[in-house]
Amino acid sequence: MPFHSSVSLPHTARSPVGEFSWDAETVQLLVLSGSGSLLQWNQAARAGLGSHVELRDGEPVWGLLAENSASLLRASMEEARSHPVRCLLTFTDGETFAFTLSCALYWMGDVCHLFGEQPVGREQRMNEELLALTSELARLSRDRAKLAARLESTLAELRTSHWHIRKIQEHLRICAVCHRVPSTPEPESEERWEPLIQFLAGNGLFVSHGYCPQCEAAALAELDRLLPPISSETAGQGE
Structure with a gap:
């Protein structure tokens, strides 16, 4: 079965990007409702994203995205109502998996089609740098939390010492x-x-x-x- 569907939609998506197809092996296709719920996905999406995150009928796509990518997709979907939009989106399971796709968005009627491919060339390098920066930001955030805990402990010791001195x-x-x-x-x-x-x-x-x-x-x-x-x-x- 080349695609999964929870609603009745055409087998082949008629889009401005002609090479994108339900039968594509590398192009991952997600069909979203106006509110961002998953309606359809092709076999490439099942094999790609679906091997790391669970694709379920009616599930909001926002929960499958990094926080900044979720905000970007919301804005891009609105912009795509007037013309096709391209953007980089990072999908994640919230723990260890992070997967960035170079995406194209366009609307057909009241549903939005999201076509995604892994970035190549310059986009790939930018993606790798982005992932490296994201990892560094996560490390700095953890270090900051540790320093904050250490500072709180030191302040508690100082308060105790001040009490004894007083x-x-x-x-x-x-x-x-x-x-x-x-x-x-x-x-x-x-x-x-x-x-x-x-x-x-x-x-x-x-x-x-x-x-x-x-x-x-x-x-x-x-x-x-x-x-x-x-x-x-x-x-x-x-x-």
């Missing part, structure tokens, strides 16, 4: 004897002190040691008790 700078005075801490940022003569455990229950801060006024007075009194008094004679010898 906490280190927020020293809290704590009495070395009773372990109470000032609970309010009031003048030293009026500040209130509370147990450390009670304070830390609502504040995750680093601490440094010191004396509250009461413990300072008690410590000085204890020093006066333990140390011998300094007589005037002893003071004179020191001088």
Whole structure:
């Protein structure tokens, strides 16, 4: 069977490009509805595109194309309503397969005929360069995603480090004897002190040691008790 059809269309397409035929072995023919759905394809298309992507009746052709080629085909189909249009289209399975065809578009009634051949000569070289650029763009996109993930990880580490540095700078005075801490940022003569455990229950801060006024007075009194008094004679010898 030389062609596949889901609708009743002529066996041979009458087109401005006479060498294109349903029986062609190298020219791949797709017949599309006005909305871009597949209606027919010849044996060459079945053997070429059909060996890599699934051709199904009524399936939109856009899903078989690279994103930029889908946009190009939409515009070319509209332009082809007034005159035949040629363009390069890249078909893909979305993963590993990419297949570029040099295509000619023309309308017969309310259906669009897409004839495609593999590019030769200069077009082939341009196609190869295009595929190379597409591959490079995909690689750069993957590298960019990796760099973005690495940057996000580094930023997270910096945020954590900044938090620790900020906490280190927020020293809290704590009495070395009773372990109470000032609970309010009031003048030293009026500040209130509370147990450390009670304070830390609502504040995750680093601490440094010191004396509250009461413990300072008690410590000085204890020093006066333990140390011998300094007589005037002893003071004179020191001088």
